[in-house]
Amino acid sequence: MYRKEFYVFDHDRPVSAVIRNYKEADFPGLIHIQQESFPPPFPSELWWNKEQLHNHVTLFPEGALCIEVNGEIAGSMTGLLVDFDPEHPEHTWEEITDNGYIRNHNPNGNTLYVVDISVRPSYRKLGLGKWLLLSMYNVVIQKGLERLLGGGRMPGYHKKANEMTPEQYLEAVVKGELKDPVITFLLRCGRTPVKVVANYLEDEESCNYGVLMEWKNPFYTSISKQGE
Template identity: 65%
Template sequence: MGYHNEIYVFDNGKPIPAVIRNYNHNDFDELIKIQAECFPPPFPADLLWNEEQLNSHVSLFPDGAICVEVDGELAGSLTGLCVQFDPAQPSHTWEEITDSGYIRNHDPLGNTMYIVDISVRPRFRKFGLGKLMMQSMYQVVVEKKLDRLLGGGRMPGYHKVAPQMTIEEYLNKIIGGEVKDPVISFLLKCGRKPLAIVENYLDDAESHNYATLMEWKNPFK
């Protein structure tokens, strides 16, 4: 049985009906449009979803493919796969661990839900949809008795300060509240904690190709 959660989000205090559910083939065209809105240049266009990848998501691991509608309009998505992860050996690239977004390496016996991507249309970001989708995936982690939810967080603000500080200093300033980063600060608000910084995680000029692995541990394990 798939995931389906009917909720309300609020626009200046006005409740608006929304639903978080598994995405399917009928959503593909809109999901591709959402990616283009969320990741404009200089983000590499070849890293945006294509139909083959989306078909792989819903075929290999539909439980890890969720989206959110607001008043009937598709507003965002979150995609994950299961992998076997050892915290003592955290280094990897996004391409390696997600099969370049095709998730053909999905391991039904894996111990970790790995987040491939999260996208929310800019005009819907005031509703907190990213956090709601993340919490929905936490529920899947608990239901499947996995150890954790994990994913690499971009640090798109780093390029602005890279001449003045190391990536470790940048992360520490985010955690200390001295700096706000669009991705890492969001993930902290979602309840995730830094596990490790990885180099050459993604072709990402804004982050100088770094990412921080952000973990949510299953509290029932």
């Protein structure tokens, strides 16, 4: 199981933090994080429920991570394993995550797929989201997977939807001409765009678009050769 103790910084002040696997006792706190992280117009029915969280810790506990700051849960990240074919990348969030229930988790999958990442707004200045992603990269390496993959929201797109296509918006963000709260964050964390997907998730701010973004395991080739 995963546990990492370290310090994050509130300006120049070190603050104790722990990333670990979440468990049943954490469920109320995890649901509260969802409510704070994804307020309306984000659909409340997409917040975690206890059945989904139970599946996370039962079917793939390695992909169920949370972060504590001074003993208080401040964020979480959830994943499952899928067998991803880059030649056929189209999917919706609901399809690939089983609507967040991950009953389709494939222990023999080649890709760790990000179901969700969320950090309470009052803690976002501490860089916790990046630490969660880095920790999930560790899981990818430890399990010898090809990549981490997930669909990023593009919540800034609704402001530009009348001026440009989603692909043009993504290109402008990658070039640094525009800044998107989610896509720019994922770029900072080492993720690279794969494809814009229409109707990825019911999300008014993103006009229902998502951007598939991956992080390739830099050790995957050597790991594969060792197994041959």
